[in-house]
Amino acid sequence: MSLLEVRDLHVTYANGAQAVRGVDLTVDAGQKLGIAGESGCGKSTLALALLRLLPAGTKVTGQILLKGEDVLAMKWGRLRAVRWAGASIVFQGAMHSLNAVHRIGDQIAEPIRLHRTTPPGKVRERVAELLEHVGLPAARAEAYPHELSGGQRQRVMIAMALACAPDLIIADEPTTALDVMIQAQILRLIEELVAEQDLGLIMISHDLAVLSDTCDRLTVMYAGRVVEEGPAQEVYDDALHPYGKALSAAFPRIGDPSSRFAPRGLPGDPPDPSDLPSGCTFHPRCPVALDSCTTEDQVLVGAGELRRAACVHVREASTQGAADVSDAADGSDTSDASDASVGSER
Numbered sequence: 475m476s477l478l479e480v481r482d483l484h485v486t487y488a489n490g491a492q493a494v495r496g497v498d499l500t501v502d503a504g505q506k507l508g509i510a511g512e513s514g515c516g517k518s519t520l521a522l523a524l525l526r527l528l529p530a531g532t533k534v535t536g537q538i539l540l541k542g543e544d545v546l547a548m549k550w551g552r553l554r555a556v557r558w559a560g561a562s563i564v565f566q567g568a569m570h571s572l573n574a575v576h577r578i579g580d581q582i583a584e585p586i587r588l589h590r591t592t593p594p595g596k597v598r599e600r601v602a603e604l605l606e607h608v609g610l611p612a613a614r615a616e617a618y619p620h621e622l623s624g625g626q627r628q629r630v631m632i633a634m635a636l637a638c639a640p641d642l643i644i645a646d647e648p649t650t651a652l653d654v655m656i657q658a659q660i661l662r663l664i665e666e667l668v669a670e671q672d673l674g675l676i677m678i679s680h681d682l683a684v685l686s687d688t689c690d691r692l693t694v695m696y697a698g699r700v701v702e703e704g705p706a707q708e709v710y711d712d713a714l715h716p717y718g719k720a721l722s723a724a725f726p727r728i729g730d731p732s733s734r735f736a737p738r739g740l741p742g743d744p745p746d747p748s749d750l751p752s753g754c755t756f757h758p759r760c761p762v763a764l765d766s767c768t769t770e771d772q773v774l775v776g777a778g779e780l781r782r783a784a785c786v787h788v789r790e791a792s793t794q795g796a797a798d799v800s801d802a803a804d805g806s807d808t809s810d811a812s813d814a815s816v817g818s819e820r
């Protein structure tokens with residue numbers, strides 16, 4: 475049984491915005507899954523849905539199985555326990571998540587006391603152990619959030635997420651607000667903790683470079699759907715979906731002098747989830763869209779053993795049994811493809 479299995483998850487906000495549309499994903503113990511996509515693609519909505527943290531009035535359908543237990547069917551008491559001891563979330567921007575008027579140690583102790591995962595007399599000891607685990611001196615328990623640097627605060631958030639020994643950590647842009655050096659330290663810390671405690675990890679970011687460096691597998695979301703998935707490094711180095719390519723080309727290859735890729739922005743924005751385009755939702759921005767893409771929706775199709783993408787070019791390549799689906803997705807042999815202005819160097 476997988477640690478987490480999500481099947482056909484749909485999330486529609488009260489205003490009709492279809493933020494997540496039919497997402498399937500699996501995470502096993504010790505596995506690190508990266509979820510990539512621009513702002514507005516539904517990544518945070520997906521993360522919040524996993525622990526039923528969405529606003530009242532939001533419609534969520536499908537299945538979320540945590541160790542085989544259906545999160546969507548859980549009673550309130552069970553759900554509260556699962557939120558810390560089964561899976562926990564590290565959000566971006568620790569300053570907003572920490573309470574400015576309470577000491578760090580008290581804030582880490584709160585979920586431990588609430589869930590009684592440590593005997594009352596041992597809570598201080600457990601807080602000290604958690605702080606040291608995330609690379610902070612135990613004495614920092616006495617500090618207030620404003621007395622810590624951004625990186626230290628994010629370490630506190632990670633300590634809190636680990637407080638009740640969950641099986642799964644969901645990290646939503648955990649390093650976005652940090653400078654590059656601190657970002658690298660926090661990512662290494664998360665990796666070490668996941669390996670040491672055999673946790674499952676879902677890491678959410680718009681930065682494919684960060685995800686490919688940290689995660690085993692990558693899922694690329696666009697307009698609430700998974701449009702590509704596969705081994706992290708392969709997706710980053712050679713994305714099959716035009717959106718995956720564009721996202722990948724938007725980030726520099728760090729430390730790779732032979733890199734042919736320059737960082738560049740993506741033209742346009744993801745669509746409004748209350749007013750999605752017909753056909754493939756990426757077609758208005760796609761450099762290799764065919765006429766049929768304006769009307770025909772695409773589902774994920776396999777490309778090789780471990781990779782899947784939802785693109786007409788990948789589908790055609792797979793039905794033709796073409797060996798080099800990558801070339802086809804580049805649009806190099808598509809007569810009606812428009813000028814490939816993004817990700818075209820592949």
Ligand SMILES: Nc1ncnc2c1ncn2[C@@H]1O[C@H](COP(=O)(O)OP(=O)(O)OP(=O)(O)O)[C@@H](O)[C@H]1O
Pocket residue numbers: 487488489491493511512513514515516517518519520529746747
């Ligand atoms: N409470 C809400 N009510 C209505 N629409 C919402 C709500 N929260 C988010 N949305 C919309 O749902 C879509 C997906 O948002 P979401 O925050 O999940 O995306 P994201 O990929 O995580 O982006 P970001 O990185 O900016 O958080 C967006 O169009 C957003 O405007």
